[in-house]
Amino acid sequence: MGMSRRDFLRGGALAAAGVALTGRPGEASADAPQTRIKGLKSSTTICPYCAVGCGLLVHTKDGKIVNIEGDPQHPINHGSLCSKGSSLFQVAVNENRLQKVMYRAPGSDKFEEKSWDWAMDRIALRLKETRDKNFKAKEINKKDNKEYVVNRTEGMAFFGGAGLDNEECYLWSKFSRAMGVGMLEHQARL
Numbered sequence: 001m002g003m004s005r006r007d008f009l010r011g012g013a014l015a016a017a018g019v020a021l022t023g024r025p026g027e028a029s030a031d032a033p034q035t036r037i038k039g040l041k042s043s044t045t046i047c048p049y050c051a052v053g054c055g056l057l058v059h060t061k062d063g064k065i066v067n068i069e070g071d072p073q074h075p076i077n078h079g080s081l082c083s084k085g086s087s088l089f090q091v092a093v094n095e096n097r098l099q100k101v102m103y104r105a106p107g108s109d110k111f112e113e114k115s116w117d118w119a120m121d122r123i124a125l126r127l128k129e130t131r132d133k134n135f136k137a138k139e140i141n142k143k144d145n146k147e148y149v150v151n152r153t154e155g156m157a158f159f160g161g162a163g164l165d166n167e168e169c170y171l172w173s174k175f176s177r178a179m180g181v182g183m184l185e186h187q188a189r190l
C-alpha cells in the first residue's frame with residue numbers, strides 16, 4: 001500500500017505525541033508520581049522563607065520527612081520552587097540542625113543546653129523588663145511644643161515572617177500594640 005506525504009507526516013506526529021506522553025514505548029517511568037510516592041503520607045504546607053508563599057508537599061514515612069517538593073495544585077507556584085524553597089528538605093533533615101535551646105550567658109565563652117520552658121520564661125522576662133525600662137506615657141511634640149499621650153516603648157521592635165498566616169499576623173500585630181511597640185516590620189520587606 002502506498003503512503004502519501006500527508007499520511008507519513010500525520011503518522012510521525014502521532015508517534016511523537018505517544019512517546020512524549022508515555023516515555024519510551026513499552027517502558028514504565030520510574031519517576032511517575034504515583035510510583036515515586038507510593039506508601040508515603042503527603043501533607044501540604046507553605047514555604048517559610050518569603051512572602052511569595054509557595055505551596056509545598058511534604059512526604060513522610062513513619063513520621064520522618066523523606067521528600068519535600070513544590071505543590072503542583074497550589075495556585076501561587078504550580079509546583080515550582082526557587083533555589084531556597086528547593087533546599088527545604090536539607091533544612092528539615094540535617095544533622096547540623098539545632099534542635100535544642102543553646103544559651104550563652106553574658107561574658108561566657110561557652111554555650112549550655114537549656115529547656116524550652118526556661119527559654120520561654122526568660123524571653124517573657126526580658127521583654128517585660130525592656131518594655132518597662134523604655135516605656136513613655138507622654139511625649140512633647142517638637143512641632144507645637146505640646147504634650148501628648150503616646151503610651152509606647154522605643155526599646156524594641158517586632159519582626160514578622162512569611163511563615164505567619166493571616167490569623168497569626170493579626171495576633172502578632174495586636175500583641176505588639178498591646179506591648180506599646182510601634183516598630184513592627186515584616187521580614188520580606190527587608
Ligand code: SF4
Pocket residue numbers: 047048049050051052053054077080081082083084085086
Ligand atoms: S523562598 Fe522561593 S520557594 Fe519559598 S516562598 Fe519564596 S519564592 Fe517560593
